[in-house]
Amino acid sequence: MKALTINVNIPRFIALQVMGRLNRRSYYDSIFSTVKLADVPEPKLPNEDWLKLKVKLCGFCGSDLSLLCCRESPMAQPFTSFPCIFGHEVSAEVVQTGSRVQGFTRGDRVTLSPSLTCEPRGISPVCPSCASGNVAGCERCADGDFSPGMFSGICRDVGGGFAEYMVAHKSQVFRVPDAVSNEAATLTEPLAVGLQAVLDNRPKDSDKVLVIGGGVIGAMIVKAVRGLGIGCSITVAEPSSFSAEYVKKSGADHIVSGNIIDAAERITGAKAYKTAIGYRFVQGGFDRVFDTVGHSPTLQTALIVTRSKGLASLVGIAHRVSFDPTPLWLKLLTVKGCYASGYHDTENGRVHTFDLALGLMEKKKVVVEDMITHTFTIEGYKELIATNMNKVQHRAIKTAIRFD
Numbered sequence: 001m002k003a004l005t006i007n008v009n010i011p012r013f014i015a016l017q018v019m020g021r022l023n024r025r026s027y028y029d030s031i032f033s034t035v036k037l038a039d040v041p042e043p044k045l046p047n048e049d050w051l052k053l054k055v056k057l058c059g060f061c062g063s064d065l066s067l068l069c070c071r072e073s074p075m076a077q078p079f080t081s082f083p084c085i086f087g088h089e090v091s092a093e094v095v096q097t098g099s100r101v102q103g104f105t106r107g108d109r110v111t112l113s114p115s116l117t118c119e120p121r122g123i124s125p126v127c128p129s130c131a132s133g134n135v136a137g138c139e140r141c142a143d144g145d146f147s148p149g150m151f152s153g154i155c156r157d158v159g160g161g162f163a164e165y166m167v168a169h170k171s172q173v174f175r176v177p178d179a180v181s182n183e184a185a186t187l188t189e190p191l192a193v194g195l196q197a198v199l200d201n202r203p204k205d206s207d208k209v210l211v212i213g214g215g216v217i218g219a220m221i222v223k224a225v226r227g228l229g230i231g232c233s234i235t236v237a238e239p240s241s242f243s244a245e246y247v248k249k250s251g252a253d254h255i256v257s258g259n260i261i262d263a264a265e266r267i268t269g270a271k272a273y274k275t276a277i278g279y280r281f282v283q284g285g286f287d288r289v290f291d292t293v294g295h296s297p298t299l300q301t302a303l304i305v306t307r308s309k310g311l312a313s314l315v316g317i318a319h320r321v322s323f324d325p326t327p328l329w330l331k332l333l334t335v336k337g338c339y340a341s342g343y344h345d346t347e348n349g350r351v352h353t354f355d356l357a358l359g360l361m362e363k364k365k366v367v368v369e370d371m372i373t374h375t376f377t378i379e380g381y382k383e384l385i386a387t388n389m390n391k392v393q394h395r396a397i398k399t400a401i402r403f404d
Contacts, residue, residue, distance in 0.1 A: 194220025
């Protein structure tokens with residue numbers, strides 16, 4: 001079968017630190033490329049707790065781009081293994097089930113929560129994070145039956161969605177309701193990420209919320225807030241007029257394309273104080289801030305414009321950041337990391353974020369199909385990557401490889 005494989009190793013990493021800066025095509029179209037199209041055998045079920053899936057669509061994530069461009073933090077290296085088939089935003093059809101799999105039959109439409117936690121790895125008893133429902137924070141994702149890998153798509157032994165077929169553990173698979181299209185199902189994973197961030201940092205109706213970055217995850221956060229029926233004020237900081245237009249349509253009240261500190265004064269009534277050098281300091285500000293970019297300037301700004309005892313959620317993943325911590329201690333702020341999705345205790349029992357996301361899409365409280373602006377065949381992967389390297393020029397929001 002055709003599959004898109006990725007291999008990040010030290011020689012490639014070193015070479016691409018130079019070549020990638022000179023020509024970005026080097027990352028995917030040179031002798032040092034981390035990604036290539038390959039013919040590989042169809043996967044077999046690891047054991048009777050697994051399913052084999054025929055992939056319909058697989059979305060291309062910003063983390064996929066960071067990975068192939070060698071921008072990921074070395075701290076995550078122990079929890080990945082290469083070479084592997086990458087891709088983790090999946091819409092698929094069941095073609096085979098193990099004898100211990102219940103509730104799924106051949107032909108079922110499904111999507112995938114990609115985390116490779118204790119249960120898929122055959123680890124018992126499960127780690128404290130998995131036991132608490134925080135499966136994305138699994139403490140044993142380098143152990144058990146498979147090579148290291150936090151999720152399907154960065155594990156040598158468990159292929160991801162950029163292939164005609166893949167396997168998934170029964171704990172990873174969620175049935176797609178009839179009212180949810182394959183395109184929407186493909187975006188369950190990024191919607192679940194946005195939804196998880198909101199549930200972990202849930203605004204009140206009276207809050208003033210800031211989302212830094214109006215890309216896919218920024219839009220998903222806005223959609224999640226509105227889908228949950230939260231009536232708070234939402235401001236999105238996004239320089240691209242194309243992305244800003246979309247997040248406005250998704251439910252944002254205010255769009256900021258310029259200085260965020262000025263916007264904090266105008267929208268929240270905060271007061272900015274001049275300093276002798278560097279950033280201004282803001283008293284007052286937004287109640288809750290979601291930074292979906294995660295770079296040093298955006299994190300610094302997030303802390304500056306969060307009100308006293310407010311909460312800033314770091315959703316974007318960057319290699320390394322540096323910032324002045326003065327707002328952190330002077331305003332008694334809380335900063336939360338946010339990653340992937342997990343389980344939540346509700347009045348109906350423990351529910352996975354994927355079930356909540358699929359329910360919101362089924363009831364049309366959240367619409368995501370229109371986010372897929374470009375699809376490609378697997379043979380067109382170079383054009384896919386080039387499009388993601390310049391989304392503004394191509395007016396792209398979310399791209400995907402289509403197998404159906």
